[in-house]
Amino acid sequence: MSLGYRSQEDLAKALNEAARSIGLRISVTKKTIGRWESDAPPWPQADHAQALEALFNRPITELGFSSSRRSGSESPRPQAIGSRETWASRHAGAAPGMLPQSVASDFMASAAAYRHMYWSVPADRLQRLVAEHAALGWDHLDQIPGAARSLMARAVAETSLLAGRLEFFDLQQPELAKPSFALALQAASRADDALLGAAALAHMAFAPAFSGDTDRIEEARENLRAARIFADRGDASAEMIAWLDAVEAEVETRIGDIDRALELLEHAEQMYAEHDEDEAPSPVWLDWFSPARLAGFKGNTQITAGRAAAARETLERTLEGLPAEAIKQRAVVYADLAAAAVLDRDPEQACERLGEALDLLGQHWYATAMDRVKAVRQTLREWDSLPRVRELDEKLYTWHTMIRSRAV
Structure with missing residues (x-):
């Protein structure tokens, strides 16, 4: 009550939100709270205990649960001194070579922090930190005791997945991304987290699709078939199914089956129409997808299909729906709008849009967006003599863009 939760429903909602903030997917209900508030409350499940600790900012042993009712042979964490745990209290009684359970929560908190930093910190700097964090967690996974090991494995999987995204999309280093996605899959297996496994497998589909190798x-x-099997095992939300549809559509677009890609995107839109975040929430790490980003997938496919007017309408809707911090995606959309302008044989508009994309890339480098810019510039060759195209080249071929393009 001192935290402002005036009912069991309020507390249940707050716990579910606290769990999502540290990467857990649980469903605490009023009935659960009722059992915990009984005269002899059962010891909470591991994920519930971690959510309680995150919400109340104190160890589970201080929250009124009886250690005598704890299942299994694992002894509870030692009582903290005062209202906070100390380093010594966390380590007291730990087996030789083992780490305290709190390390798992710390790793998950760091994973969440890196996930948030992705939208603002330069990719080349962040990639080194994230990849090393994932490797550190994997190296020490077997030193985490009990149920906390599963949380640690999820943190490693999520972090390695982020490392792979940085390497593949931001830095265009697929040779680094492949082992990162493989580690994410291994860690997801250790956590028995089917949804993280599905995400890793779906990302593994990008490299062969983008390679141009038939x-x-x-x-x-x-990889996508396997991803869908794992998503089904994990009872994936409609939003995650929509993302898998979008990934498969991207793959089919690259392969050249545009009709199949458009069918998948239509199904993705239907899935989003059915999505209820309150009833079936998506994992917190699925923060790279939204209705606006789905429209971005669709707009790019429409360009490949030669449907300039439809693509322009779709991509303008994407721009309206993107949050302010989505600088990378916005640069991609501007490049795609430029491609639509080329289809309409409007080089002036194409140059305008490419210039907007380059302005954003000057703020936040994104190799995928630069690839789109260069691809559209190649389609402008018949208008090379236009002053507007020459102005575009002045902006495109700067020290900054040349060094960054060749550094990655």
Whole structure:
């Protein structure tokens, strides 16, 4: 009550939100709270205990649960001194070579912090930190005792997945991304987290699809088939199914099956129409997808299909729906709008849009967006003599863009 939760429903909602903030997917209800408030409350499940600790900012042993009712042989954490745990209290009684359970929560908190930093910190600097964090967690995973090991494994999987995204999309280093996605899959297996496994497998489909190697088409499709099986096992939300549809549509667009890609995008839109975040929330790490970003996938496919007017309408809707911090995605959309202008044979508009994309890339580098810019510039060759195109080249070929393009 001192924290402002005036009912069991309020507390249940706050606990579910606290769990999501540290990467857990739980469902605490009024009935759960009622059991905990009984005269002899049962010891909470591991994920519930971590959520309680996150919300109340104190160890589970201080929250009124009886250690005598704890299942299993693992002894509870020692009582803290005063209202806070000390380093010594966390380590007291730990087995030789083992780390305290709190390390898992610390790792998950760091994973969440890196996830938030992705939108603002330069990718090349962040990638080194994130990749090292994932490796550190994996190296010490077996030193985490009991149920906390599962949380640690999820933190490693989420962090390695982020490292792979940085390496593939931001820095265009697929040779680094491949082992990062593989580690994410391994860690997801240790956590028995089917949804993280699905995310890792879906990301593994990008490299063969983007490679241009027709012999790797089946590799991309197989990864996506596996991703859908794991998503089903994990009871994925409608939003996550929509994301898998969008990824598969991107793959099919690259392969050249535009009709299939458009069918998938239509299904993704239907899934989003059914999505209820309150009833079936998505994992907190699925923060790279939204209705606006789905529209971005669709606009790019419409350009490939030669539907300039439809693409322009879709992409303008994407711009309106993107949050202010989505600088990377906004640069991609401007490049795609430029491509739509080329389809309309409007080089002036194409140059205007490419200039807007380059302005954003000057703020926040994103290799995927620069690739789109360069691809559209190649389609402007018949208008090379126009002053507006020459002005674009002045902006495109600067010290900054040349060094960054070749550094990655």
